[in-house]
Amino acid sequence: MKDKIKKGHKDFLTLKDYTKEEIEHIINIAVKIKKDGQLYKNLLSGKNLALLFDKQSTRTRLSFEVGIRQLGGNCIYLDSKSLQINRGETFKDSAIIFSKYLDGVVIRTYKHETVKNFADNSSIPVINGLTDLYHPCQILSDLLTLHENGLLRKDIKFSYVGDSNNVLDSLLIGFTKLGLDITVGCPDNYRPSDKILRCAEEQSKSSGSNICITSNPAEAAKNADIIYTDVWVSMGDDESSEKISYLKKFQVNSSLLSYAKENVKIMHCLPAHRGEEIISDVLDGNKSIVWQQAENRLYAQKALMVYIYSNIKL
Numbered sequence: 001m002k003d004k005i006k007k008g009h010k011d012f013l014t015l016k017d018y019t020k021e022e023i024e025h026i027i028n029i030a031v032k033i034k035k036d037g038q039l040y041k042n043l044l045s046g047k048n049l050a051l052l053f054d055k056q057s058t059r060t061r062l063s064f065e066v067g068i069r070q071l072g073g074n075c076i077y078l079d080s081k082s083l084q085i086n087r088g089e090t091f092k093d094s095a096i097i098f099s100k101y102l103d104g105v106v107i108r109t110y111k112h113e114t115v116k117n118f119a120d121n122s123s124i125p126v127i128n129g130l131t132d133l134y135h136p137c138q139i140l141s142d143l144l145t146l147h148e149n150g151l152l153r154k155d156i157k158f159s160y161v162g163d164s165n166n167v168l169d170s171l172l173i174g175f176t177k178l179g180l181d182i183t184v185g186c187p188d189n190y191r192p193s194d195k196i197l198r199c200a201e202e203q204s205k206s207s208g209s210n211i212c213i214t215s216n217p218a219e220a221a222k223n224a225d226i227i228y229t230d231v232w233v234s235m236g237d238d239e240s241s242e243k244i245s246y247l248k249k250f251q252v253n254s255s256l257l258s259y260a261k262e263n264v265k266i267m268h269c270l271p272a273h274r275g276e277e278i279i280s281d282v283l284d285g286n287k288s289i290v291w292q293q294a295e296n297r298l299y300a301q302k303a304l305m306v307y308i309y310s311n312i313k314l
């Protein structure tokens with residue numbers, strides 16, 4: 001929408017729309033904010049941002065609610081069931097109304113098209129808080145966590161094992177944008193979509209990333225510096241799907257870890273389904289950096305808002 005361009009504000013719908021420099025800049029802001037919580041404390045003063053959520057959330061909701069308040073703004077949580085959207089008012093009409101009252105909105109919903117449609121019809125920044133296709137806010141936190149562990153480098157082996165879902169799709173987009181290598185261990189019949197792979201491969205041509213996809217979990221884990229996993233059934237997925245039977249051999253357990261480097265780090269965006277995609281001993285063990293990853297959601301989300309609302313031009 002023209003207004004939005006005039007205000008200089010950006011949406012954050014997928015990492016595709018952000019450059020390598022912008023992503024790295026956001027991570028740098030996050031590092032500074034984590035050191036000094038007082039930084040940018042008045043940035044959102046006088047601004048009202050809403051969270052419009054159609055699905056459950058703990059980390060995304062809390063990190064944005066707390067982050068908005070720490071930046072001096074006011075946050076309004078909206079469960080979409082309580083809005084007229086639930087009685088048939090269109091997202092397009094709602095987007096126009098939201099733009100009249102608010103300065104920004106974080107949306108968590110089912111179809112990615114819904115967030116795009118909302119962004120196309122609003123004059124305020126729209127942030128994707130998770131859709132069926134992407135979870136870009138999570139990846140900002142993951143990149144910050146890798147940076148803090150000295151692992152945001154091309155010469156490390158980052159392996160995602162498990163379901164090809166929104167988190168993996170966003171990891172593929174983010175990693176290939178930054179020129180990082182990524183290995184995926186997943187069943188042959190549950191690979192990332194052709195559309196995502198085409199986009200990741202296209203980005204790799206200029207960034208120099210290598211993408212490796214294997215249906216052999218041991219091969220994915222072999223010499224890995226990082227093993228990342230996520231739930232086998234995402235919100236909105238069919239719980240009775242036969243997919244689970246194919247995913248069982250991709251469980252992150254001590255046997256899988258035996259293929260990885262001795263000092264491998266374990267990541268998970270959480271919530272975890274203990275005993276399914278990851279066992280408790282690994283999640284709670286000394287190789288796990290999942291709690292740091294979850295904490296970093298706050299700094300990553302604040303940094304994203306600082307980038308959007310400071311109208312920084314790179």
Ligand code: CP
Binds near residue numbers: 057270271
């Ligand atoms: N990782 C993440 O987005 O967690 P929530 O679903 O709790 O927000």
Ligand code: NVA
Binds near residue numbers: 166
């Ligand atoms: N893939 C998971 C991520 C939750 C944060 C889901 O979409 O449910």
